[in-house]
Amino acid sequence: MTLASSRRKYEPRKAxxxxxxxxxxxxxxxxxxxxxxxxxxxxxxxxxxRKDKRIVGLTADLSKYTDLHVFAKAMPERFYQMGMAEAxxxxxxxxxxxxGFIPFATTYAVFASRRAYDFIAMxxxxxxxxxxxxxALPGLTTGYGPSHxxxxxxxxxxxxxxxxxxxxxxACDIAGMxxxxxxxxxxxxxxLLRGKVPxxxxxxxxxxxxxxxxxxxxxxxxxxxxxxxxxxxxxALDAAEALASDNVDVAVLHVPTxxxxxxxxxxxxxxxxxxxxxTAENHSVNGGLGEAVAKALLLAGVTPRFRMIALPxxxxxxxxxxxxxxxxxxxxAKVKDQIKGWL
Amino acid sequence: xxxxxxxxxxxxxxxxxRAWNIRRKALLMGEVQGQGYIGQALGVADVLxxxxxxxxxxxxxxxxxxxxxxxxxxxxxxxxxxxxxxxEAGILPEEELGTYGMDDSRMxxxxxxxxxxxxxxxxxxxxxxxxxxxxxxxxxxxxxxxxFVYNLMSxxxxxxxxxxxxxxxxxxWKLDNLICVVDFNNQQADGPTRDALAEGTQAPKWxxxxxxxxxxxxxxxxxxxxxxxxxxxxxEPKPRVIICNTRMxxxxxxxxxxxxxxxxxxxxxxxxxxxxxxxxGKPQ
Numbered sequence: 001m002t003l004a005s006s007r008r009k010y011e012p013r014k015a016x017x018x019x020x021x022x023x024x025x026x027x028x029x030x031x032x033x034x035x036x037x038x039x040x041x042x043x044x045x046x047x048x049x050r051k052d053k054r055i056v057g058l059t060a061d062l063s064k065y066t067d068l069h070v071f072a073k074a075m076p077e078r079f080y081q082m083g084m085a086e087a088x089x090x091x092x093x094x095x096x097x098x099x100g101f102i103p104f105a106t107t108y109a110v111f112a113s114r115r116a117y118d119f120i121a122m123x124x125x126x127x128x129x130x131x132x133x134x135x136a137l138p139g140l141t142t143g144y145g146p147s148h149x150x151x152x153x154x155x156x157x158x159x160x161x162x163x164x165x166x167x168x169x170x171a172c173d174i175a176g177m178x179x180x181x182x183x184x185x186x187x188x189x190x191x192l193l194r195g196k197v198p199x200x201x202x203x204x205x206x207x208x209x210x211x212x213x214x215x216x217x218x219x220x221x222x223x224x225x226x227x228x229x230x231x232x233x234x235x236a237l238d239a240a241e242a243l244a245s246d247n248v249d250v251a252v253l254h255v256p257t258x259x260x261x262x263x264x265x266x267x268x269x270x271x272x273x274x275x276x277x278x279t280a281e282n283h284s285v286n287g288g289l290g291e292a293v294a295k296a297l298l299l300a301g302v303t304p305r306f307r308m309i310a311l312p313x314x315x316x317x318x319x320x321x322x323x324x325x326x327x328x329x330x331x332x333a334k335v336k337d338q339i340k341g342w343l
Numbered sequence: 344x345x346x347x348x349x350x351x352x353x354x355x356x357x358x359x360x361r362a363w364n365i366r367r368k369a370l371l372m373g374e375v376q377g378q379g380y381i382g383q384a385l386g387v388a389d390v391l392x393x394x395x396x397x398x399x400x401x402x403x404x405x406x407x408x409x410x411x412x413x414x415x416x417x418x419x420x421x422x423x424x425x426x427x428x429x430x431e432a433g434i435l436p437e438e439e440l441g442t443y444g445m446d447d448s449r450m451x452x453x454x455x456x457x458x459x460x461x462x463x464x465x466x467x468x469x470x471x472x473x474x475x476x477x478x479x480x481x482x483x484x485x486x487x488x489x490x491f492v493y494n495l496m497s498x499x500x501x502x503x504x505x506x507x508x509x510x511x512x513x514x515x516w517k518l519d520n521l522i523c524v525v526d527f528n529n530q531q532a533d534g535p536t537r538d539a540l541a542e543g544t545q546a547p548k549w550x551x552x553x554x555x556x557x558x559x560x561x562x563x564x565x566x567x568x569x570x571x572x573x574x575x576x577x578x579e580p581k582p583r584v585i586i587c588n589t590r591m592x593x594x595x596x597x598x599x600x601x602x603x604x605x606x607x608x609x610x611x612x613x614x615x616x617x618x619x620x621x622x623x624g625k626p627q
Contacts, residue, residue, distance in 0.1 A: 083508075083515070085511070
């Protein structure tokens with residue numbers, strides 16, 4: 001028996017346009033033309049923990065890669081290194097929450113969603129415990145291949161009753177989501193961008209502040225409404241600027257909270273002005289923002305022309321991140337091309 | 344015979360009597376539904392009697408008292424046995440016994456924290472209790488709370504990788520406030536646990552990981568009392584495990600001698616017979 005040929009990738013492959021550097025593990029999103037903020041999650045957590053003694057930080061050997069090392073350094077007595085054991089990480093976080101603490105448990109999105117799911121579901125979510133699961137490498141933010149690419153995490157956690165699900169766009173969202181997660185008395189799953197994280201939203205909308213459960217218009221536009229989440233809001237905003245020079249007027253509605261979804265704002269915007277509606281997410285076409293929006297629209301009888309920008313239902317390739325974002329349609333150029341093609 | 348001398352919820356009643364009462368209440372609940380994990384309940388009754396009427400500190404009128412010892416039932420399907428113990432302890436009203444497993448009951452067939460006073464965690468997805476207990480033990484230490492965390496698990500859970508993650512972690516954090524109790528009845532869903540992943544003697548495995556380990560006859564109250572005492576009084580900064588070798592269906596001889604399986608089938612007319620058999624062995 002041989003493997004299906006579609007699974008074989010042994011032929012020598014030509015690098016497109018020469019060598020492309022990749023920061024596959026670190027997945028920094030700098031060099032996108034925005035100012036950056038270093039470790040916004042770690043800094044926000046330290047600030048919050050100074051005011052709230054219930055906060056503790058736990059990780060499964062990934063403090064450096066989830067920016068929790070900032071917290072560990074500032075508050076070593078409140079940091080718990082649980083070792084490379086994600087089931088234990090989530091169970092122990094649940095146990096600490098039972099005793100009155102607010103644990104922030106960090107790992108990669110693949111390990112939380114795939115390996116530790118039952119522990120998050122039963123030890124944390126079923127009992128509505130205030131554990132905050134914060135995960136780096138969401139969607140396609142590493143070139144390591146499927147072992148590290150969490151392309152279905154939003155679908156998985158959307159399916160979990162009581163779970164709040166956040167996909168932040170930038171450093172401002174991350175700084176804002178930390179206190180909001182603490183204020184919410186229940187479990188939260190948050191995707192994380194770490195390292196040098198761009199400041200995007202306040203450049204486009206100076207008074208922007210993260211609000212849990214709220215979608216916010218970042219940019220108005222007459223022709224197209226992009227409903228986006230996570231780093232795809234950054235891509236949508238950049239694509240909108242590029243499309244403006246082609247006389248295409250694109251609005252961008254940023255939806256950092258995937259669950260609960262701000263259905264009222266989405267319906268109000270999608271009902272307005274006969275615009276093409278495009279969802280954009282750094283996640284599989286299955287079970288993420290696009291399907292959530294489609295359900296909301298259909299249930300309300302709101303039926304604009306509707307398209308989705310999302311990752312394909314495939315195990316993605318390894319390679320340099322810019323190459324992969326181009327290949328799978330997440331780059332600014334590809335977002336722009338896709339929208340133009342649908343007009 | 345071990346005589347309890349403490350006041351309040353521990354009046355002068357022998358542990359033998361407590362264990363017998365737990366068995367009887369479990370059988371009465373089983374009779375209500377015509378089913379239940381009665382083999383496990385009868386087998387673990389002596390362990391529960393020792394835990395709840397010798398070792399644990401708690402206030403029946405205030406099941407969430409901050410100073411209580413935490414008792415985690417990792418094995419959700421043993422709920423019938425813990426409900427019996429909670430009734431015996433005065434935490435659950437005995438009048439609710441007849442609602443076991445019924446719609447709107449506070450006593451579902453698999454134990455869940457949100458349903459039942461005294462049921463600390465939602466068990467049932469096996470391999471989770473010990474990890475939660477590690478977190479609670481860490482939390483208690485953070486608070487300077489001297490309470491113990493007890494985690495009651497089954498031998499089948501020794502097959503779950505997550506159990507061993509927790510075993511290693513408890514040693515790493517020197518959790519001397521954690522007492523794990525393993526009900527070793529050598530029976531999991533598809534057959535003997537020793538034929539699956541729990542091969543060999545157990546205590547040396549736990550010792551090799553750095554635990555203080557005791558292996559006792561889980562149906563011998565004197566041994567159990569000594570083991571629980573040793574576990575609590577140990578001064579070494581390490582977690583403690585008591586591996587209790589129990590006999591399924593203990594106390595009801597015609598069930599005890601039946602071919603034992605994970606889910607012991609009791610015919611409709613046999614519940615009364617089982618209660619009669621138990622009655623014959625009532626402690627004096």
